[in-house]
Amino acid sequence: MGYRDYLIKRGLSTIPMFLGLSVLIFTLARVIPGRPARLALGPRATDEAVQQLREQMGLNDPIWQQYIEYMRGLLQGDLGQSLISGRNVATDLLEYFPATFELTTLAMLIAIVVGVPLGVIAGQHKDKWPDNASRLFSFFNVSLPPFWAGILLQLFIAFQLGWLPATGRIGDVSPVPVETTGLLLVDSTLAANSAAFISAAQHLILPAITLSLAPVADIARMTRSSFIEEYDKDYVEGLRTHGIPNRLIAYKYVLRKSFASTLTIIGLDYGFLLGSAFVVEIVFSWPGMASYGVEAILQKDINAMVGVTLVVGAAFLIVNFVVDILYGFFDPRVWHEGESE
């Protein structure tokens, strides 16, 4: 089995996972109690009007039929109408998803860039002060509720020091970047619009840091423990015996081998971030998908609920597919034939 075959196998296996996910979400959204049509039209609507809306939404059909109908729409980019906004859910998501995606991705990048070296340093100095400092820092990060950390950052950095903006996604800049991907950093770079880029970046920093606190801790602790385990291996002693500098051993050899478990955590945390971003989005008035999703659930806006959950699920699947690709890169034995050990 070559690397390419491994990738194809992994890639294909995401399709049934996505289908299974869609069945589950679609069914759950419809079997949980509540009357979406009644909620949408309000208490004063007549029974006939409610019946008519139910008919129009296809809620009177058997579930399997509704599902097939929904999937047919999905293939054409139609996710059904949102009961709150009155627009197509796909249109809503196109507006909100890039903001959340930009935020969570940057938060994850921060978490990796900070967490991995922190874990390696802690692992190299097991039970010495750098390890204890990193442990304390991680403990602090995990136990800090994000809404509180966000408010603290706003208070000190945005209001007291005035270094960064407290809320929103972009300031008053002209020209406003043309929307191509919806990711402001990417759009402004494409348009070579430096003013917009700087403003967008400044708005991103605080929410991204807030969101990255918990994954930084996860990644640092996971990297530390797998690093320590790997650092005991014979080949490390061998390299040291040959007089190879410790930093090269740590970062080139040990980290690469122990990175697989860090990758697993990154994949899982990314899904967690997509789901939990809404607290941060609310604190920072971030126009993202998470707050849209929460609103949809509270209002029992079933199409929006299914749409948001599917997008989060798909993003999660894609991220984990990328993680699988990277597994194969970091440890060739994953895809190698004649795999032993």
Add this chain to the structure above:
Amino acid sequence: MTDPILDVHDLSVSFDTYEGRHDVLNGVNFTINEGETVALVGETGCGKSVTARSVMGTLPRPPGDITSGKIRYHGDNLLADEDAHEQVKGDQMSMIFQDPMTYLSPVYPVGSMMADVATYSGRKDVSSWEILKSFLGHRENAEEIRERSIELLDRMRIPDPEGTLDRYPVELSGGMRQRVIIAMALINEPEFLIADEPTTALDVTVQDQILDLLRERVTEQNLSMLYITHNLGVAREIADRICIMYAGEIVEVGRTEEIFDAPLHPYTRGLLDSIPKLTGFEGSGIDGQIPDYTNPPSGCRFHPRCPAVMRGTCDMEPVEHYAVGEDRTVACHLYEDGMEFEEAAAIAADEATYDNEEPQPAEAGVRSKQ
């Protein structure tokens, strides 16, 4: 006679464990001359690998602690300062290991690891930029290193040396991996090699090939070697001299033929007796086990297992190394310093060989040190 390349003098090493302090090495002495192969032989747990790691400077400290002694390499004491080891490690001294399955990084092709040993050996630190370059496989003299690696692998009789460089360890058999490990140890052209049971994990046939290759390298490059093994048969094939080790002490040193012809120390005799022969196993081995290092036996550490034990002497008085004849030392109360070899051999022959009976205290008691 010229100075020895390696002179280990009175080396003592302890380990701190939860059960207490283990005095694992207790005054180890031996020398290795230039171009000479010395085998360090003893049963598992007698401190062979600790000796090797102390010489190589890779003893984990803590828990290990070198409490006394000198390791002189070309006359310089390697224990004198921290940097001394770093300077000779990899460049002049090199080491090959017991288990070829675990001493190669599984995530890099073997050529990448060899190139790193060739490039970064003996360097104190590397910059992040260099780590990245090494990771991406860029280095200044990549061509030259690759050619050198191919040549070495070819000398180790690896078929398709060029292809092997790009393979991962999982794709190679145990024998091939051990050849790669030896090639890697030789890439910086060291003059002193430590081999820590390099054939123990291999099939007997492969073991023979590896020994042949190793001997060939040693003679061709005039290497000096410390060869560690528990197998006297292997030691006989490769070594010029043999040091027999028991419970952290060297008990007998002599030229290989002499050790086999006339073992003096009762432990050496026991070891030789324990070698299974094709004609059937007749020896009885040595009863008992290596003693506990937290509370080693008083006097001679071997006396509880010794068939020739002399009560009142062996369990009381610490043994010294007695020079017997030329180039032979033995640490046993049966002998005296400066004794002629023939006389010592006669005493050895006189001693009861290992039999199945327990050592007889009464009989041992009347025997006295001459």
